[in-house]
Amino acid sequence: MTIRLFAAMLGGGMIGFEREWGNHHAGLRTHMLVALGAALIMLLSMYGFSQFAEEPNVRMDPARLGAQVISGIGFLGAGTIIRNGLSVSGLTTAASLWVSAAIGLSAGAGFYFVTALATVLMMITLLALNGLGKRVIPSRTTKTLHIVVEDAPGMLKQISHALDTPNVKLGYLNVESMDDGMLGIRISYRTKKQNLFLITETIKLIPGVKSVGNYKEASL
Structure with missing residues (x-):
């Protein structure tokens, strides 16, 4: 024993x-x-x-x-x-x-x-x-996307459409009103590291987007 x-x-x-x-x-x-x-x-x-x-x-x-x-x-x-x-x-x-x-x-x-x-x-x-x-296996990174946009109709739809790709998995979405008629949007998403730059540049091309920033949460 x-x-x-x-x-x-x-x-x-x-x-x-x-x-x-x-x-x-x-x-x-x-x-x-x-x-x-x-x-x-x-x-x-x-x-x-x-x-x-x-x-x-x-x-x-x-x-x-x-x-x-x-x-x-x-x-x-x-x-x-x-x-x-x-x-x-x-x-x-x-x-x-x-x-x-x-x-x-x-x-x-x-x-x-x-x-x-x-x-x-x-x-x-x-x-x-x-x-x-x-x-x-390629590593996937979870990021939080911080976006400042004009408070105009259809902005969320355009941003969601830009992220709606097979290589991106969306998480939570948070929208806050800011001064001067702006909206602060935070979206968490997970994707391969090589896609991060492309996603950011795609959102920057949307009319009404003032700034875009990526903040890393974790690596899986």
């Missing part, structure tokens, strides 16, 4: 170290505790009620408590997911917590080879595939 608990902490700790190194919300201690708790629950489910195994009308199910870990770890993962406009962060950390719980269950059940293999595969996913994905 001691070996199983330490194996769970080692597997969860390796994943948590990578998350801590990347300055993510849930780090080394969180992942170690998740894996340790999952292993402990699995051991409890397998051996904690052995005194009742010989009782009449008692049916033992060692997987019952472990199944609750898989579904119950979701509340902890949800706490690491943060949404800001079009940007969503923490999904990978939430998934790593879920896998750490599975590694803990595996170690608690005594499947050392599976535990080690899952830990190695998880580290490959977090380290090697992360760099590969950034090189192969």
